[in-house]
Amino acid sequence: MVSVLVVEDDYVQRKNLVEMICESDKNLDIYEAQSMQEALKISKETYINFFYIDIMLKDSSGLNLASELRKMEIYKFTWIIFITTHVKYMLQAFKEIHCYDYIIKPYKKEEIIETTRFLVSGKYRYSIKENENKYVVFILQDSISVKLDVDEIFFIEVNLRKVTLHTKKGKYQPKKMSLAKALTIINSDYILQSHKSFAVNVKLIDKIESISTKLWKVSFVNYKEKALLSYKFKDAVAEILTKSI
Structure with missing residues (x-):
């Protein structure tokens, strides 16, 4: 049975959320907590498949709770959905906690049901060994944030001190970004620097x-623009390329 932990310190809001989650699947095993300590106790005693966590808890922050969960080996990659009225915290949540998504209060029943059903279906699963950092968030030039699937990034290019992310969804130029910083944020074994001005997703290479x-x-594969590979980085790229074949 799939188990869910709802962490919300407001009794009425917590019960409303639990009721919505129940509508998505009557067979779910739903646990409730109103504090960080209570949530950690439940998580240690019972395996939880995914979490709904309120960002603002009376005794702590939902981000602090998520950080503690990430320190536990069994929850290192478990999906976390944050509940918030404060969108400003979400960039930190995606970068530091690697949460699955966030839901804005007041809850929309359709959104809760859709998210829960998707997670219960198992369609979210991916190989941890291949990609430990499924999603990353970048702030763009106009201060709008974009959430990207790491697997959808073809390559990163630096031109005139501006970084461009070439992805399956289009091109994006993050604000105040260097190639080294972009690689640190992405943190993927398959996206490697290939040139002083380029980093490539080895899994999406068609030919060199x-x-x-x-x-x-x-x-x-299925992308017209090209990247460069220099002699300095060719061995490192070739090694990972060989392993991914």
Whole structure:
């Protein structure tokens, strides 16, 4: 049986949320907590498949609770859905906690049911070994945040000190970003620096063609634009490329 833990310090709101979750699947095993300590106690005594956590708890922050859960090996990659009235905390949540999603108060029953059914279905599962950081968030030039699936990033390009993320959804230019910082945020074993101005997703490489004795052109599956691979980085890229084949 799939188990869910709802952490919300407001009794009425917690009961409303539990009722909505129950509508999505009558067979769920739902646990309730009103504080960080109570939530941690339940999580240690019973395995929880996913969490709904209010960002603002009376005795602590939902982010602090999530951080403590992430320190426990069994919850290192468990999906967490934050409940909040404060969207400003969500960038921190995606970057530091790697949460699945967030829901804005007041709750919309349809959103709760849809999210719960999706998680219960198991369609969210992915290989932890292949990609430990499923989603990342970047702040764009106009201060709008974009949430990206790491697997959808073809490559990262630096031109005139501006970083461009080439993805399956389009191109994005994060604000105040360097190539090194972008790679740190993404934190994927499969996205590697290939040139002083490029980093590539090795899993999406279609072919590598020689330009000169120390420079190669990298093509990607179903994407027209190219990246560069220099002699300095070719061995590291080749090693991961070989493992991914």
